Amino acid sequence: MTSKRWAWTVLFALLAGLAWGHAEPVQVVVVVTPAGQELKIDVQMVGEVSTLPIRGAVVEARFYARTPELQKLLDEGGGSVSQAGDPDLLGVPVASVPLEEPKEGGYRGALPAPPPGDYVLAVVDTTFKGEAAVAAKPLRLPLPPTGATLALQLPETTTPNRYLLYALLGLALPALVGIGFALAARGERKAD
Numbered sequence: 001m002t003s004k005r006w007a008w009t010v011l012f013a014l015l016a017g018l019a020w021g022h023a024e025p026v027q028v029v030v031v032v033t034p035a036g037q038e039l040k041i042d043v044q045m046v047g048e049v050s051t052l053p054i055r056g057a058v059v060e061a062r063f064y065a066r067t068p069e070l071q072k073l074l075d076e077g078g079g080s081v082s083q084a085g086d087p088d089l090l091g092v093p094v095a096s097v098p099l100e101e102p103k104e105g106g107y108r109g110a111l112p113a114p115p116p117g118d119y120v121l122a123v124v125d126t127t128f129k130g131e132a133a134v135a136a137k138p139l140r141l142p143l144p145p146t147g148a149t150l151a152l153q154l155p156e157t158t159t160p161n162r163y164l165l166y167a168l169l170g171l172a173l174p175a176l177v178g179i180g181f182a183l184a185a186r187g188e189r190k191a192d
Contacts, residue, residue, distance in 0.1 A: 024048050024050060025048040025049075025154065026045050026047055026048065026054055026125070026133070027045070027046050027047075027048050027153060028043060028044070028045050028123050028135055028151070028152040029043070029150070029151055030123060030151075030152060031043075031148075032143060032147050032150070033143075033146075033147035034113065034142065034145065034147060037112060038110045038112055038113060039111055039113045041061045041099065041109050041110065042106065043061065043099055044105060044106055044107075045057060048153070052105075053104050053105020054105055055101070055105055057107070058098075058125065058127045059123060059126075059127075060097065060124045061096065061099055061109055061121065061123055061124075062090070062093035062121070062122045062124060063094050063096070063111075063120070063121055063122075063139075064091060064120040065094055065117070066117075066119055066120050066138060070090060073090070074136075074137075079137065080137045081120075081134060081137075082135045082136075082152070082153045082154065083134050084131070084132065084133050084134075084157040085132060085157075086132065087126050087134060089134050090120065090136060094119070095114050096111070113141065114141060115141070116142050118138065118139075118140055119139050121136060121138075121139045122135065123136070123152055125154055131157045133154040133157050135154045135155075137152060
């Protein structure tokens with residue numbers, strides 16, 4: 001391997017390690033409304049810096065029993081949790097629902113209402129393989145008839161190097177094949 005090629009390889013590896021899944025924190029507004037035996041969940045997601053709606057995300061709403069371990073995480077976060085990494089950070093949910101995107105940047109779902117008590121409501125974003133963001137706040141059930149509104153923040157996340165490497169190779173491979181064909185055709189023309 002030539003020194004120039006080696007330098008490009010090292011630069012690529014360094015830059016790949018700095019790639020962001022969420023290039024910015026995401027502001028999340030969650031509206032939870034009682035509807036009979038269900039809870040309707042409406043989520044709006046907007047980039048904190050860009051102020052653009054977040055489209056096409058894979059988002060789930062989860063309810064967790066408010067355990068001493070979760071309370072410790074909430075206390076450490078100033079009353080909320082906002083972490084990147086493990087989507088199962090908070091444990092096993094008592095209820096969860098994948099949210100659909102009926103409008104740009106807006107997500108919606110419904111789930112059976114858990115029994116009255118103290119819970120933690122989490123929004124989990126697992127849009128990119130190997131990358132997850134979790135934002136959570138406490139919530140007491142039953143809710144008042146008007147429901148509850150929670151403001152959360154999903155943190156910036158890094159896309160794992162392995163996934164990013166495969167994604168970039170998948171994008172680069174067709175270009176490299178095209179360059180190879182062009183060079184081969186050029187070499188044949190010079191031979192004539």
